[in-house]
Amino acid sequence: MMQPQRVTCVVGARPNFMKVAPVVEALQKRGLTVRLVHTGQHYDAKMSSVFFDDLGMPVPDAFLQVGSANHAVQTARVMERFDADCESFEPHLVLVAGDVNSTLACALVAAKRGIAVGHIEAGLRSRDWTMPEEINRILTDNCSDLLLTPSADGDDNLLAEGFEPWRIVRVGNLMIDSLRKNIDRAQRLQVPESLGLIPGSYAVATLHRPSNVDEPEQLAKLFAALGEVSRDMAVLFPIHPRTRARVEAASLPVADGLQLVEPLGYLQFLGVMANCKLMITDSGGIQEETTALGIPCLTIRDNTERPITVDEGTNTLLGSEAGRIVPAVREILKTGGKSGRIPDGWDGHAAQRVADVVEGGFRTLTQGA
Ligand code: UD1
Secondary structure (H helix, E strand, O other): OOOOOEEEEEEOOHHHHHHHHHHHHHHHHOOOEEEEEEOOOOOOOOOOHHHHHHHOOOOOOEEOOOOOOOHHHHHHHHHHHHHHHHHHHOOOEEEEEOOOHHHHHHHHHHHHOOOEEEEEOOOOOOOOOOOHHHHHHHHHHHHOOEEEEOOHHHHHHHHHOOOOHHHEEEOOOHHHHHHHHHHHHHHHOOHHHHOOOOOOOOEEEEOOOHHHHOOHHHHHHHHHHHHHHHHHOOEEEEOOHHHHHHHHHOOOOOOOOEEEEOOOOHHHHHHHHHOOOEEEEOOOHHHHHHHHHOOOEEEOOOOOOOOHHHHOOOEEEOOOOHHHHHHHHHHHHHHOOOOOOOOOOOOOOHHHHHHHHHHOOOOOOOOOO
16 A cells, blocks of 8 residues: 555544544654544533643544434444545545444445545454444454554454454554653642542542443442442542433432542543542543553453453453442552553554554555565
């Protein structure tokens, strides 16, 4: 393939922004023409625009305004509008990131148009086909020419599924590029203090997976467990719109010690995460960010597509049973929790490696080259 001159980078939902921001910057520095397309899957200021400000990302060249809808409708809307965008811009390469509906929708559009597709965060697998993200990951990888993986387990998964080795490039973790670039700024903001929290003495909780929040009974059990934790230590809970809607619909009681706040911006969240005693979450990205920061993380899921955070990092896969939360928190309070180490390639230079590959027009990747 020739060097791609025109590259479209896609973002759609919150976890995409911190992965794509460093790539846009690196590609622009190399003199490539970059078009940034925001599908509008996430649209609230707190779920979207604050991240552009915090990460210093350029204003998107196109905003597709797809908004919220069920999976089929949301995916179809992205496809229709992104197809028109490809028609007018004619990119040589489309870069998509992660596992959200916008990722798959845009990869599929580009593949059908014969445009090269690069997948940032390729190869991750939870092996849980009930997760919409797992479907998105597997199908996106299958639409992609270039599989940019964050860690060796990603390479192994792809090779085991029969992808040609020359398509796979381990670039490392792009989310950690953003974390390293911004951590000092986030620390200077003294976010915990501004929320009335004492650094090192509080927990942070986030929950938004359908498997945890869409079933009122499971959500009630998780909230009761977090309420119990809040008797031992302050618990800050920045609440995702999906979760807030479910809590309100079920009229769930919220314990006094559980500090529910609106979703936080990137720097604000980094600030509270870097200074907490422990994290309780079902997020994918937070498992990685806590490993990078050396903060113990309890993941409320039965599986993870990020096993390296358990094997090498600070993550413990607790399972989805709410009863396990309080004993696990007490254990961390007693022992300090897992310390872990930072995986290879989580070094803040992943975007440079992506730019090397793109600039080289995959030359080094083509078989026999
Ligand atoms: C999506 C991703 C998930 C990711 C998460 C991060 C998929 C399948 N899921 O899930 O992988 O971890 O984003 O947040 O793509 N809403 C708002 N404002 C917004 C966005 C959403 O109020 O800006 C509300 C809407 O009521 C919407 C609900 O949140 O129906 C769910 O949003 P949606 O984008 O469908 O999925 P998420 O649960 O956010």
